[in-house]
Amino acid sequence: MPTPRLVQRLGLAIIAIGFVAGAAAYVTASADPATDQLAQQREMRELARLGGTATVQTVKFNLWLGSLWHGERLAGTLALLGLVVGGACWKIGELMGEDVDEA
Template identity: 35%
Template sequence: MSDAEQRHAPGKRWSLPARIYLLGAVILAAGWIGGVLIYLLAASDEAGDLAYGPGWKRQYDFQLERIGGKAAVLAAEFSQWFSDLWHGRQLAFTVAILCTGIALLCFFVAREISLAADRDD
């Protein structure tokens, strides 16, 4: 029986690279399905910027810069951007991208383990 047949023969355990590859495929599929569902079910985020009226952002930035300088403004903008990743439709893209990255990492690890095992044989 060849090595490939032994890895996937009925009743036999799957090799570690095959299990990691399968894990990556499941994570990828679940992440994209979850992302699509979140996107379809999330409310539109377009009204969020108008909640305080036009020009409030410029006044806020000006006051923040007077108190804490440019670094405070940049930190506040980064914090706002990062917190926006976890709400509404933006969350769908965040989930899809994170799951894609994790799946790619699983595929890479499975490939490296498989190549290392082939070198040892």
């Protein structure tokens, strides 16, 4: 069974790896391609006419979610995921340590 200190160290390692991966992704990322705003507005208007407002909002959310995995935004996504997962490991190790202290 892993010790609480080992789990906390694992959490710190995950945070560090997440930040390093984010920095590497940021440095190697290419610039976001320019989008044609007029064509995108036309597409959204046509989509609203065919599917309604809910469809437009769903497509916008899907585009935003997809943009998190490309280019410079990927760096922030990796850093945030590393921070959340590493923080969760740290907290789990802290909670495991409370059980050891009480015994």
